[in-house]
Amino acid sequence: DIQMTQSPSSLSASVGDRVTITCRASQSIRSYLSWFQQKPEKAPKLLIYTASTLQSGVPSRFSGSGSETDFALTISSLQPEDFATYYCQQSYSTPRTFGQGTKVEF
């Protein structure tokens, strides 16, 4: 299985801050990397796929970068509705493994 390691596991931030979350794969996954946002008691929401493609309807303050083994999700100016848990997931091979999650809180 491909292991996905996110960091940090949690972070404290304020509205307006620039936030970056990283995700490292245990082997090359080319650009088969997605980012999801999950709020309490809700299903995850797709933000970014193929490492840097913004899903339709997702605000442009979200961006993704990276390839092969190292990836990042950046929120350029954190908004109140962005406080949530974020997960990366590789879709290069089965099983489609997730990172352990990063909780963004006040």
Added chain:
Amino acid sequence: QVQLQESGPGLVKPSETLSLTCTVSGYSISRNYYWGWIRQPPGKGLEWVGSISHSGGTFYNPSLNSRVTVSGDTSKNQFSLRLSSVTVADTAVYFCAAYTATNDVHYWGQGTLVTVSS
């Protein structure tokens, strides 16, 4: 718009089989996409369980060994999950989902909590 809805028992006894169904509306499961299951134990992260492709191929998480089966019923436009010999570690919210190889499409059901307890 693709919509997915999970259904099934919310309580399963240890050693028994967990069975869930996902009813799909707005899209035929035989047309395209992978149709899969993802679970989340309370307070923990996401784990991909398994899936079935639109052409009937199945894919499973090796960590679940041979306990998991995903099947499809095109006549009802549903797909199902069976997880045998459950333990308390299988307690989780189970989400059904539809997605492509690159995740440029990824729909989710609302999730259903299944508790394993005697």
